[in-house]
Structures are given as structure tokens and as C-alpha cells.
Amino acid sequence: MRSSIGSVTSFVMVLLLTGCTQSPVPGAPIGQSPGVRIPVGPIPGPGNNLTSLPQNPYEGDQVAMVEGRRLFVWYNCYGCHGGHGGGGMGPSLRDPVWRYGGDPAHVFASIAEGRGQGMPAWGTKIPQDQIWKLVTYIKSMRTPQEPDTPLLAPQPPVTHPYATQQQTKPPSHGAYGGATEQAGGGQP
Amino acid sequence: MTRRCNGLWLLMVMMGLAYSAVGAQQKQNQSNGDLTVPGQSPNIKLVSPVPNGEWTLPAGDYANTRYSPLTEINTQNVKNLRVVGTLQTGIAHGHEGQPLVVNNTMYIVTPFPNDLIALDLTKPGFPMKWKYEPRPDPMSQGVACCDTVNRGASYADGKIFYVCLDNTAVAVDANSGQEVWRTSVGDIHLGETTTMAPLVVKNVLIIGNSGGELGVRGKVTALDIKTGKLVWRAYSTGPDSDVLIGSDFHPFYAKDQGKDLGEKTWPPDAWKLGGGTVWGWISYDPESDLIFYSTGNPGPWNPDVRPGDNKWTITLWARHPENGQAKWAYQILPHDYWDYDEVMENTLVDMNWQGKMRRLILHAGRNGFMMVIDRETGELLSADTFGIPVNWASKYDLKTGLPQEDPSKQPHTGITARQICPSSTGAREVLPAAFSPVTGYLYIPAHNTCMDHEAITANYIAGTPYLGSSTNMYPGPGGYQGDLIAWDVANARKVWDIKDPLLPVYSGVLATGGGLVFYGTLEGYFRAVDAKTGAVLWQFQTGSGIVGNPMTFKGPDGRQYIAIYSGVGGWMGAVAQSDFSTDDEYAGLGVAGAMKNIKKVTAPGDMVYVFGL
Numbered sequence: 001m002r003s004s005i006g007s008v009t010s011f012v013m014v015l016l017l018t019g020c021t022q023s024p025v026p027g028a029p030i031g032q033s034p035g036v037r038i039p040v041g042p043i044p045g046p047g048n049n050l051t052s053l054p055q056n057p058y059e060g061d062q063v064a065m066v067e068g069r070r071l072f073v074w075y076n077c078y079g080c081h082g083g084h085g086g087g088g089m090g091p092s093l094r095d096p097v098w099r100y101g102g103d104p105a106h107v108f109a110s111i112a113e114g115r116g117q118g119m120p121a122w123g124t125k126i127p128q129d130q131i132w133k134l135v136t137y138i139k140s141m142r143t144p145q146e147p148d149t150p151l152l153a154p155q156p157p158v159t160h161p162y163a164t165q166q167q168t169k170p171p172s173h174g175a176y177g178g179a180t181e182q183a184g185g186g187q188p
Numbered sequence: 189m190t191r192r193c194n195g196l197w198l199l200m201v202m203m204g205l206a207y208s209a210v211g212a213q214q215k216q217n218q219s220n221g222d223l224t225v226p227g228q229s230p231n232i233k234l235v236s237p238v239p240n241g242e243w244t245l246p247a248g249d250y251a252n253t254r255y256s257p258l259t260e261i262n263t264q265n266v267k268n269l270r271v272v273g274t275l276q277t278g279i280a281h282g283h284e285g286q287p288l289v290v291n292n293t294m295y296i297v298t299p300f301p302n303d304l305i306a307l308d309l310t311k312p313g314f315p316m317k318w319k320y321e322p323r324p325d326p327m328s329q330g331v332a333c334c335d336t337v338n339r340g341a342s343y344a345d346g347k348i349f350y351v352c353l354d355n356t357a358v359a360v361d362a363n364s365g366q367e368v369w370r371t372s373v374g375d376i377h378l379g380e381t382t383t384m385a386p387l388v389v390k391n392v393l394i395i396g397n398s399g400g401e402l403g404v405r406g407k408v409t410a411l412d413i414k415t416g417k418l419v420w421r422a423y424s425t426g427p428d429s430d431v432l433i434g435s436d437f438h439p440f441y442a443k444d445q446g447k448d449l450g451e452k453t454w455p456p457d458a459w460k461l462g463g464g465t466v467w468g469w470i471s472y473d474p475e476s477d478l479i480f481y482s483t484g485n486p487g488p489w490n491p492d493v494r495p496g497d498n499k500w501t502i503t504l505w506a507r508h509p510e511n512g513q514a515k516w517a518y519q520i521l522p523h524d525y526w527d528y529d530e531v532m533e534n535t536l537v538d539m540n541w542q543g544k545m546r547r548l549i550l551h552a553g554r555n556g557f558m559m560v561i562d563r564e565t566g567e568l569l570s571a572d573t574f575g576i577p578v579n580w581a582s583k584y585d586l587k588t589g590l591p592q593e594d595p596s597k598q599p600h601t602g603i604t605a606r607q608i609c610p611s612s613t614g615a616r617e618v619l620p621a622a623f624s625p626v627t628g629y630l631y632i633p634a635h636n637t638c639m640d641h642e643a644i645t646a647n648y649i650a651g652t653p654y655l656g657s658s659t660n661m662y663p664g665p666g667g668y669q670g671d672l673i674a675w676d677v678a679n680a681r682k683v684w685d686i687k688d689p690l691l692p693v694y695s696g697v698l699a700t701g702g703g704l705v706f707y708g709t710l711e712g713y714f715r716a717v718d719a720k721t722g723a724v725l726w727q728f729q730t731g732s733g734i735v736g737n738p739m740t741f742k743g744p745d746g747r748q749y750i751a752i753y754s755g756v757g758g759w760m761g762a763v764a765q766s767d768f769s770t771d772d773e774y775a776g777l778g779v780a781g782a783m784k785n786i787k788k789v790t791a792p793g794d795m796v797y798v799f800g801l
Contacts, residue, residue, distance in 0.1 A: 080330070083772060087767050087768040088776045097766070118327045118331055
């Protein structure tokens with residue numbers, strides 16, 4: 001008796017603690033809390049799609065995109081992922097290739113949890129709200145809504161470099177290695 | 189003979205005696221004490237020539253000349269050079285560095301995960317003897333600024349020494365492949381990594397760190413080669429006690445003299461995040477028993493948050509190898525605005541300089557200036573631009589050792605300085621030049637890239653980039669982006685060059701006694717060039733851009749071979765890798781703008797090539 005109350009209580013506690021935005025993943029065995037909130041890989045069994053991922057509360061929100069851009073610079077994301085997300089120490093966020101899933105919920109999870117090849121676990125430091133704004137900015141890249149797009153106009157040609165200043169006087173005896181007598185030269 | 193020649197003859201005899209005495213003392217890899225090479229100019233003396241046939245140090249020799257006296261492959265027969273061996277490492281990242289060859293075995297350190305592969309050169313096809321897998325922490329990949337490269341190992345005392353990306357220094361028995369010791373010398377959680385090739389000098393392994401873009405404090409660590417225990421550590425910033433400045437320290441220039449300058453030339457505590465990392469090459473002069481290396485950029489890139497000279501970033505050091513104590517220092521660029529790291533090799537050569545024999549350091553700078561320095565004192569003897577457009581400064585004042593900078597090329601917070609030449613990647617990068625004592629030329633792998641650079645707010649979060657900069661790069665003027673430059677050192681002039689219209693020359697260089705210079709292009713061509721004239725005598729398309737350093741050795745059969753890695757990467761080359769998008773010109777710390785074409789001409793590779801006749 002006590003043990004089943006205990007397991008029901010802990011089941012309810014786990015449900016409460018795992019957050020209000022989460023929906024149960026389809027296919028989880030009855031009576032057990034799933035180990036994951038945002039699955040990235042395929043769900044075992046035929047025909048299961050990831051239909052119940054958490055939604056981005058700022059989906060399509062232009063203000064959130066701009067705010068996300070600000071946070072992208074503020075938290076040094078630009079230093080690893082490139083000034084406008086084109087890549088660097090970390091992979092490009094502009095291209096359609098996503099190592100850990102490209103759905104907004106997956107991008108959220110990667111930022112929040114960090115990843116094993118060096119992506120920091122920002123969810124331990126910054127609020128969920130800011131992570132969703134970062135997601136909103138990242139998903140706006142290469143769309144007409146992207147704030148502060150990278151420079152794409154052709155550069156003017158570079159002009160007026162300084163002329164080479166020859167500061168060193170060539171030795172008056174001419175280049176070494178020649179057969180002529182030189183001060184300081186000479187074999188035994 | 190004139191009286192003057194008599195005196196000099198006496199001096200040369202005395203130096204020869206001194207050298208043979210030193211040669212007898214050295215219990216180093218340099219087993220032959222012969223310090224002359226056939227055909228060398230009489231006015232040039234090598235400090236530590238490569239023992240014929242082997243390659244036991246990253247640069248081959250202690251002096252970083254990357255010159256081999258081997259003559260079998262020469263200007264006449266190099267057209268017959270062909271592939272005699274290949275190995276694929278299976279890692280599609282930048283293959284910087286070079287193999288070692290010792291005791292008829294070739295040793296290769298791969299990019300992360302930094303495996304050590306030993307190949308048996310006595311058997312056809314060079315089969316693998318063993319592979320040592322140190323398994324460094326994969327999270328180190330996320331704090332490696334410029335691809336997960338490794339620049340190689342040193343051999344001494346029966347062991348191969350190198351450092352993994354996650355700062356684990358390892359010593360591996362060269363016969364068995366068993367690990368002898370491992371020691372951690374840095375912390376990836378502070379953004380610190382290691383990519384450089386450490387140098388063994390007598391009993392110590394000397395290691396520098398990386399991370400100038402992540403607020404890492406630069407340092408050099410010396411470990412005991414037998415036990416891996418810490419012997420000394422010299423920081424690049426902070427008080428004299430941390431920087432190992434003591435009573436024996438005599439900088440040449442007034443600007444570098446004073447107490448605790450590594451602290452005073454920064455806002456309070458800023459030196460703790462100050463950069464000055466040491467991710468390039470170390471040289472050693474056995475005669476004066478001094479090591480030479482130079483440090484990287486100050487952190488953050490935003491110059492306005494770190495007023496002051498920011499010592500000892502971008503500084504050339506002379507130190508005693510057994511205890512790290514500084515002998516002299518010359519800060520090449522105080523209060524950098526442009527990320528002009530000067531970790532490039534410091535090539536040690538004794539030569540006739542404007543009428544007398546002097547002990548020199550040749551340093552073709554990231555900043556575009558060919559610096560010739562007296563290695564006994566740290567005096568700057570000359571600094572001419574070496575043939576790449578330069579406009580951040582017009583010249584160096586030799587009396588003060590200071591550059592004369594153009595304020596319009598200095599970025600500030602919220603102010604973009606435009607068309608700065610060279611870009612942060614420099615007129616050349618860490619890929620090393622070679623020096624030939626026969627021609628007296630320094631062969632420089634150069635870039636022609638310029639940039640716009642704006643400083644923005646820098647926010648320090650440990651383990652993340654500490655930059656404060658928005659940078660985009662693009663090709664410089666003149667219609668070319670790369671250049672292999674032959675620089676006549678004594679006459680301070682460019683003799684010949686080979687321009688690459690499309691891409692920087694991003695490989696190391698090798699000079700040989702056969703009168704050849706070897707280098708590679710980012711398109712993947714491995715080339716042999718006549719060292720005197722610059723004529724391209726042979727080339728081979730290796731399949732991927734070359735960012736490694738060619739080396740040469742004598743095989744078990746007594747024949748000469750040349751080896752090179754082919755696998756594009758490194759700071760600029762990594763734009764060719766799949767996870768870079770070139771529609772963001774600011775990506776990769778700004779290099780994506782300059783490297784837009786690279787994906788069209790090359791793709792990642794992972795080959796080790798051995799060539800022979």
C-alpha cells in the first residue's frame with residue numbers, strides 16, 4: 001500500500017517538476033515518466049513522428065528576433081559560431097545542416113543542455129526566455145526577417161597601401177656569396 | 189691577409205673551438221657536431237644544422253631554418269619525383285605540422301583526437317607499427333579557435349613528446365608506443381587549448397598554450413622529459429615573479445624596461461585575461477643556451493578596454509631553458525589593435541650583417557614587416573615590409589623599436605576602421621618559412637588579405653570567446669591573395685616570388701641542399717621550386733589544400749625522401765570544411781570573407797604523402 005502511494009506521489013512530482021510546457025512523448029509506457037522531454041532521434045516503432053515537441057513561444061516574433069540578435073552577441077555566441085552565425089569554432093547555424101536537430105525545440109535543447117564536442121550548457125546559466133529568443137534569431141537566418149544581416153555587398157578595391165620603405169642600406173660591398181673581397185669575409 | 193682579416197680569422201677559429209666544445213657537451217638529437225653544410229655561403233653560419241637524414245624536432249633543427257643539407261633530390265632530377273607511400277589518417281580536419289623520422293620510423297601526430305601513428309620505413313608500403321590513442325576530451329574542440337590542428341612532436345631520450353588539444357602533454361616510448369607519462373598543462377574550461385609543437389631542450393619539454401581569443405592568460409610550461417613533472421612556468425602577463433623576470437633581465441629598449449610591466453601596462457586585473465599565448469614555434473641556440481619564442485595577441489580584441497602597452501603580449505623573448513628566467517624581451521607591438529600575433533618562428537642564423545658577423549633572429553612578421561633582430565641583445569636591426577601591402581604602420585623606428593602607426597587604421601568601440609592591411613590573419617601566419625644558407629634567402633609563405641575591423645562590447649564569460657570585435661576580411665590589392673616570397677636577408681630585398689591569384693600560401697616551407705624549396709598551395713599542389721630563381725620545377729596535385737610543413741629524410745635504403753600532409757584546414761583553410769557558410773563574411777573570426785572561393789577549389793582531406801625518386 002505504502003509503496004504504491006509512494007510511486008504515485010513520485011510520478012505526480014516528476015510530472016510537476018518536469019515543467020509546464022512539456023507534453024508527454026507519445027508512446028511512453030503507461031505509468032512511467034519518459035526520460036526525455038525533447039527527443040532528437042527517431043522514436044522507436046513505425047510511423048512515429050515528433051509531433052509534440054515544445055513550441056517556440058516567440059515563433060515569427062520580429063522583436064524577439066532582434067532581441068535574440070542582441071543576446072547572440074552578448075553571450076559571445078558570435079565568437080564561436082561566426083559574426084552572423086556562419087561558423088568558426090562551432091558549426092554554421094545559417095545552413096540547413098543540423099548535427100542535433102534543426103527544429104526550434106532541438107536548437108533550444110542544444111543551447112540549454114550543451115553538447116559533447118564543446119557547446120556550453122547555457123540552460124544552467126540563463127533563463128529559458130532568453131534561449132527561446134536566441135532560437136528565434138537563429139531560425140531567422142537566411143530569411144527576409146533576419147535582423148542585422150551580414151555584409152553581402154561587394155567590397156570596394158583596397159587603395160593606398162603604404163609603399164615599401166627600404167630602411168636597410170644594402171652593404172656597399174655588394175651581395176655576399178660573390179667572389180669579390182668583402183670586409184669580414186674570407187675563408188682560411 | 190689584411191690585419192682585419194687576420195682578426196676575423198682568429199675570431200672564426202675561436203668560434204669554431206667554442207662550437208666544438210659545445211657540440212661535445214650536447215647530449216641531444218643533433219649527434220653530428222659538423223656545423224657547416226656543403227655549398228653554404230661563407231658569410232653564413234648555421235646554429236644547429238639538421239643531422240643528416242633524420243628529422244627529430246618540429247623544424248628539423250633547433251634554429252627553425254627548416255633547411256636540410258640532403259642533396260640527392262636536386263634541381264636536375266626533381267622532375268622525376270613520384271609518390272612512394274601514402275597513409276590516410278581518416279580525420280577530415282586541418283593537417284598542420286609535419287612528421288618526424290628517427291630510427292627508420294616515421295611518426296605522425298594527427299589532428300584531434302591527436303593519435304600518434306608510427307610507420308615502419310624499412311618495409312614496403314610503410315606499414316603501421318602501432319598507433320597510440322591518448323583520447324583527449326572532445327569538449328576541447330569547442331574552444332579551439334582555428335580548427336582542431338596539431339603542429340607536431342619532438343623526439344628525445346627514446347620518446348616522442350607532444351600535446352593534445354585538451355592540454356594533455358604526453359610522452360610515448362618511440363619503440364613500443366606505450367605511454368610513459370601524461371601531464372595536464374591547461375584547462376579547457378577557461379578556454380585554453382594546445383596546438384603547438386613542443387620543443388625538447390636538454391632535460392625539459394617546453395610547451396606554449398592557445399586561447400588568446402578566449403581570455404586565456406598566455407604561458408610557457410616546462411616539464412621534465414623523464415617524469416612529466418613541472419619544472420618551471422613563465423606567464424606572458426602579470427607581475428615579474430610570474431613572468432620569470434629577475435636580475436638577469438636586460439631588455440634593449442627603454443620602453444621594455446621597468447618593474448612589473450606585465451601588470452602595470454594593463455587596467456587592474458585585466459592581465460589575468462590578457463592573452464599573449466604561445467601557440468607557435470620555439471627556437472634554441474645551443475651556444476648561448478637560450479630559447480627564443482614570441483607571444484600572441486592581447487585579449488580582448490577590443491583595444492579600448494585594455495589601455496596601456498599590454499605587456500608582454502606580442503613580445504619576443506630570450507629565456508634560459510633550464511629555469512625559464514628571462515634574458516631579454518622586445519615587445520614587437522605594444523597595445524595591438526589588429527590581432528597581429530607574432531608567434532611565428534624565430535629563425536636563428538649567424539651571418540654577415542652590414543659588414544660584420546652577427547647573431548641574428550629572422551622574424552617575418554604577421555604584421556608584414558621582415559624583422560631582423562640581434563639575438564644577443566634584442567635590438568631591432570631592420571624592419572622592411574617584405575612585399576605584401578601594409579598600411580597599419582609606415583615603418584619601424586629602429587631607435588625606439590616602435591612602429592609608426594596610422595591612427596585611421598585603428599578600430600575603436602563603435603568605430604569601424606576600413607581597408608586595414610594586412611588583416612588579422614596577417615601578411616603571413618604561423619605556417620613556417622625556411623632559410624637556405626646557400627642562397628641566404630628566407631622563403632616566406634605570405635598572404636595578401638585586408639579587413640574592416642570594428643570594436644564592440646567585450647563580455648568575459650569563462651570558456652567562451654572574449655573578443656569584442658566585428659571583423660570581415662577580403663583580398664588585398666593587386667589581384668593576388670597568396671605569395672611565396674624569396675627574401676634576400678643580407679640585402680633586405682625580395683628576389684623572386686610566386687603569386688597565387690586565388691588563395692593564400694598557407695603551408696610551411698622546406699629548403700634543401702639540392703637547391704630546392706618545397707611548399708604547398710591551398711588548391712592542393714605540392715611544388716618543388718628552384719631556390720635561386722623561383723622556377724617551379726615540379727608539382728603534384730595532392731587532392732586537398734596543403735597546410736602542413738614539408739620535411740625530408742634519408743630512408744633505410746640511404747635514399748632521400750620528402751613527406752607532406754595534405755588536408756585543408758587551419759584558421760583560413762577551415763572555411764573549406766562543410767560546417768562553414770561563406771554568406772557570412774564575419775564567420776571564422778572574419779576569414780570567411782577572404783576565403784569565399786575555397787570551397788570551389790578544395791575539400792577536406794587526410795593524406796600523408798611520401799615522395800621519392
